Amino acid sequence: MKVLWDGHDMAAWDSAHALAAAPLQQDWAYGSSMQMIGVPVLRARVEVDGVPVALAQFIVRRWGTLLSVGLCSRGPIWLVAMTAQDKARIYAEMRRSVPLTGLRWLLITPEEVRSDSLGLSKWRRVMTGYATVLLDISQSRDVLRAALDAKWRNRLVAAESSALAVHRVGSNPGQYRWLLDHEETQREQRGFAGLPRPFYDIYIQSRQQPAQTLLTLRADLGRERVAGMMFLIHGEAATYQVGWSNEQGRQLNAHNLLLWNAIEALQQRGVRCLDLGGVNTARSAGIARFKIGTGGDVRILAGTYF
Numbered sequence: 001m002k003v004l005w006d007g008h009d010m011a012a013w014d015s016a017h018a019l020a021a022a023p024l025q026q027d028w029a030y031g032s033s034m035q036m037i038g039v040p041v042l043r044a045r046v047e048v049d050g051v052p053v054a055l056a057q058f059i060v061r062r063w064g065t066l067l068s069v070g071l072c073s074r075g076p077i078w079l080v081a082m083t084a085q086d087k088a089r090i091y092a093e094m095r096r097s098v099p100l101t102g103l104r105w106l107l108i109t110p111e112e113v114r115s116d117s118l119g120l121s122k123w124r125r126v127m128t129g130y131a132t133v134l135l136d137i138s139q140s141r142d143v144l145r146a147a148l149d150a151k152w153r154n155r156l157v158a159a160e161s162s163a164l165a166v167h168r169v170g171s172n173p174g175q176y177r178w179l180l181d182h183e184e185t186q187r188e189q190r191g192f193a194g195l196p197r198p199f200y201d202i203y204i205q206s207r208q209q210p211a212q213t214l215l216t217l218r219a220d221l222g223r224e225r226v227a228g229m230m231f232l233i234h235g236e237a238a239t240y241q242v243g244w245s246n247e248q249g250r251q252l253n254a255h256n257l258l259l260w261n262a263i264e265a266l267q268q269r270g271v272r273c274l275d276l277g278g279v280n281t282a283r284s285a286g287i288a289r290f291k292i293g294t295g296g297d298v299r300i301l302a303g304t305y306f
Contacts, residue, residue: 019236090119236272
């Protein structure tokens, strides 16, 4: 078994990432976009007898020459089924061989629920698990609609019969930056964190066809924008990244209508897994209810290990 920290092929990585419908944080373009805004990135490929069995992308933070921390967020991508013992050997070799200087720390936040199969029993759990809602949109729209919570479905029906008009927004920065402006204001008001603003333009243009990386929808009432949603597409998965609505939009259930339209548009682009993002029932109960109401799988990940 070997852990290789260079010599990667982007097309092979993208293919494996798409096959696994893996998270945004393990997308090659995510790492490249982070590098372009000054964030160091490391990529590891694990091979057994010359055959790749895992991929892991690390975001790196350095404090001078004294301390380096590498974070594998929502990874690795397991390319074959692995036992806990196999995973433990891989993690140990990653920790031993990581090409960082000074005092080196690795943090692993696996895309798995907490169980005996993690392979991290000898590591220290330093943070509780991230919770998200994953929606399997490879299913038909009839099946997806039947799985909606009754109140969620009723709001969708009301929005469909309202005067709201849904439009797909283009991928040129001038066409979607208004939504990022609203999102930035929300962050400041609510104390939320998010991706750095410059990341979006770089990521969206990271592939030859921006439609492969972005879907933005807008809801209008007459000539007024009342709501918007942005989804970042990564292979055969997508992540709900940005959402905004004014008071009129909330009263008319615009986000229910936008998300339902987004599911259809993402299906047309070959997306089969939609990550609706973090849920926090204590801090943002309304947002959590909205996401859970889609009938998706509430996934509480294992946490962060050091």
